[in-house]
Amino acid sequence: MLRQIEGSQAVAETVAMCRPEVICAYPISPQTHIVEALSRLVKSGRLAPCEYVNVESEFAALSACIGASAAGARAYTATASQGLLYMAEALYNASGLGLPIVMTVANRAIGAPINIWNDHSDALSQRDSGWLQLYAEDNQEAADLHIQAFRVAEELSLPVMVCMDGFVLTHAYERVDLPAQERVDAFLPPYEPRQVLDPADPASIGAMVGPEAFTEVRYLAHLRHLRALELIPAVAAGFAAAFGRESGGLVGAHRLDDAETVVVAMGSVLGTVKDVVDERRAHGERLGVLGIKTFRPFPSAEVRRALRGARRVIVLERHLALGAGGVVTADVRAALDGLGTAGEAAPYLRTVIAGLGGRPVTKDSLHDLFARAAADRLEPLTFLDLREDLVERELARERAARRSGATAENLLRDLAAEAAGAAEAAGGN
Amino acid sequence: MFQVRIHGRGGQGVVTAAELLSVAAFLEGRHAQAFPTFGSERTGAPVVAFCRIDDRPIRVREPIARPDALIVQDATLLGQTPVFDGLGPDAYVLINTTRDPRGLGVAEELAALRPERVRTVPATELAKEHLGRPVPNAVLLGGFAALSGVVSLGSVLAAIRQRFSGRVALGNVAAAERAYAYVRATMKETVHAQAD
Numbered sequence: 001m002l003r004q005i006e007g008s009q010a011v012a013e014t015v016a017m018c019r020p021e022v023i024c025a026y027p028i029s030p031q032t033h034i035v036e037a038l039s040r041l042v043k044s045g046r047l048a049p050c051e052y053v054n055v056e057s058e059f060a061a062l063s064a065c066i067g068a069s070a071a072g073a074r075a076y077t078a079t080a081s082q083g084l085l086y087m088a089e090a091l092y093n094a095s096g097l098g099l100p101i102v103m104t105v106a107n108r109a110i111g112a113p114i115n116i117w118n119d120h121s122d123a124l125s126q127r128d129s130g131w132l133q134l135y136a137e138d139n140q141e142a143a144d145l146h147i148q149a150f151r152v153a154e155e156l157s158l159p160v161m162v163c164m165d166g167f168v169l170t171h172a173y174e175r176v177d178l179p180a181q182e183r184v185d186a187f188l189p190p191y192e193p194r195q196v197l198d199p200a201d202p203a204s205i206g207a208m209v210g211p212e213a214f215t216e217v218r219y220l221a222h223l224r225h226l227r228a229l230e231l232i233p234a235v236a237a238g239f240a241a242a243f244g245r246e247s248g249g250l251v252g253a254h255r256l257d258d259a260e261t262v263v264v265a266m267g268s269v270l271g272t273v274k275d276v277v278d279e280r281r282a283h284g285e286r287l288g289v290l291g292i293k294t295f296r297p298f299p300s301a302e303v304r305r306a307l308r309g310a311r312r313v314i315v316l317e318r319h320l321a322l323g324a325g326g327v328v329t330a331d332v333r334a335a336l337d338g339l340g341t342a343g344e345a346a347p348y349l350r351t352v353i354a355g356l357g358g359r360p361v362t363k364d365s366l367h368d369l370f371a372r373a374a375a376d377r378l379e380p381l382t383f384l385d386l387r388e389d390l391v392e393r394e395l396a397r398e399r400a401a402r403r404s405g406a407t408a409e410n411l412l413r414d415l416a417a418e419a420a421g422a423a424e425a426a427g428g429n
Numbered sequence: 430m431f432q433v434r435i436h437g438r439g440g441q442g443v444v445t446a447a448e449l450l451s452v453a454a455f456l457e458g459r460h461a462q463a464f465p466t467f468g469s470e471r472t473g474a475p476v477v478a479f480c481r482i483d484d485r486p487i488r489v490r491e492p493i494a495r496p497d498a499l500i501v502q503d504a505t506l507l508g509q510t511p512v513f514d515g516l517g518p519d520a521y522v523l524i525n526t527t528r529d530p531r532g533l534g535v536a537e538e539l540a541a542l543r544p545e546r547v548r549t550v551p552a553t554e555l556a557k558e559h560l561g562r563p564v565p566n567a568v569l570l571g572g573f574a575a576l577s578g579v580v581s582l583g584s585v586l587a588a589i590r591q592r593f594s595g596r597v598a599l600g601n602v603a604a605a606e607r608a609y610a611y612v613r614a615t616m617k618e619t620v621h622a623q624a625d
Binding site: 116174271361362363 | 489
């Protein structure tokens with residue numbers, strides 16, 4: 001049924017249709033609306049049988065999910081930002097034990113400085129946690145990915161994060177087609193665990209494994225990730241056949257045919273990027289977009305195939321790996337390895353750090369960025385809309401005095417002075 | 430695409446107004462996207478919310494910098510925040526106030542706009558009368574339907590009924606209808622004045 005609905009509510013309704021048997025959650029912005037809505041669905045009896053467990057922390061939320069999943073229950077949780085970091089140890093346990101928990105990550109920056117707004121720092125910090133990571137472009141896809149996530153997770157015995165941009169998607173009202181319960185039931189069979197803790201048939205999971213087999217256990221988990229590269233597109237195709245719309249998959253191509261320059265990105269920024277690309281296409285610029293829908297496992301072969309023939313590749317990153325650059329870029333570069341050796345030109349690869357801590361990625365800035373790219377005037381690591389004057393002032397303070405103070409507070413003072421100056425100038429008119 | 434920016438203060442239902450407007454457009458079979466500027470929510474602090482309406486799916490996610498219409502839920506914001514930023518000469522402006530627009534301290538900004546597209550409506554007073562609470566958000570949408578014609582009054586009322594129930598729904602519907610009639614009446618005056 002078509003609804004005009006908040007992203008969080010659409011996700012909660014869809015998760016409920018996946019019939020989780022245990023939900024353990026701890027609230028944190030911008031994820032809270034999702035678990036609040038689910039708690040109401042459980043309390044009202046609309047989602048039954050399901051046990052909703054209020055816990056004291058994110059560490060407890062995921063730990064309880066691990067217990068529930070190990071006992072054979074379909075388990076779900078959601079978090080964001082510091083909440084995800086607080087889960088870090090349990091994240092590795094969930095994946096290492098092969099427990100198919102599904103978790104929504106309402107992507108948000110990580111402090112310090114404290115910042116509640118959207119970027120991809122949280123999920124990308126857990127890149128190697130062994131969880132599959134799927135990224136939603138809009139709220140329809142965010143909802144649909146949860147149905148697919150349970151299917152993929154349970155078939156592979158691996159946990160899945162469904163990443164959706166905090167606030168930008170979670171708090172946006174837009175049109176979402178929520179499927180009928182029967183169709184979700186037909187697509188998502190009841191969970192049949194590969195291993196289960198059952199008092200009637202005692203077994204243990206979570207053994208200590210020494211050097212004699214640790215590599216092999218890890219290697220098998222890696223193989224499962226590689227199998228996900230085949231399963232995810234198959235499940236997406238099955239979803240399209242069952243529900244009549246495309247959602248998910250490994251990558252999403254937009255106007256890649258004959259594209260000279262391809263912009264690679266993940267999440268909701270893809271919408272704005274596509275609008276700008278279409279506007280520039282109308283003026284004859286050969287631009288295309290490659291959306292990365294599955295970040296873990298990384299779809300290297302699809303990325304390589306999509307980018308082959310492009311002269312320029314711009315990876316738009318919603319996260320900065322301090323001291324290195326772009327996290328997604330590193331994987332894209334590895335996927336392109338060897339292109340350019342057999343007489344082909346190697347693509348000019350540029351990283352653009354954009355939209356950190358909720359800074360809007362605007363069409364104007366993207367137009368300017370793509371114009372600079374077309375003229376081959378991008379630095380290998382470019383920061384979109386960086387206030388260089390603010391940076392310079394702080395660097396000058398640091399040069400001038402040893403005790404230059406806290407960086408974040410210094411910048412806020414500069415901005416406050418700037419705003420006061422602007423108000424005075426406006427008042428003087 | 431038609432883009433609306435709503436300015437108000439925490440507690441006035443700014444975000445809800447944008448959501449209701451998007452539901453009204455949705456009920457007319459159109460695509461709509463509503464979202465707030467995100468921040469710490471405090472009563473009385475300036476809040477901005479956005480709504481885009483289009484016949485095609487909406488992909489863009491940036492905040493609305495060049496709106497086609499402004500709804501100002503609290504006229505005390507006019508001198509304090511850059512409410513008129515990015516406004517083109519053909520934009521619609523609806524301000525919640527009992528005062529004449531010329532007395533709001535933004536004469537220069539309003540003079541740049543088409544006079545028949547600038548209206549005021551005493552939405553807080555109407556809300557107090559019909560709801561018993563000074564929450565002008567849904568009320569203003571009735572006035573906005575009259576001023577812009579982008580959504581119909583019927584769709585606004587349907588969105589209100591979908592969101593609220595009982596006395597709150599009834600009060601908002603009645604107040605939104607009054608705001609619609611109020612704006613329609615002042616528009617007729619303008620037409621007559623222009624004809625004279």
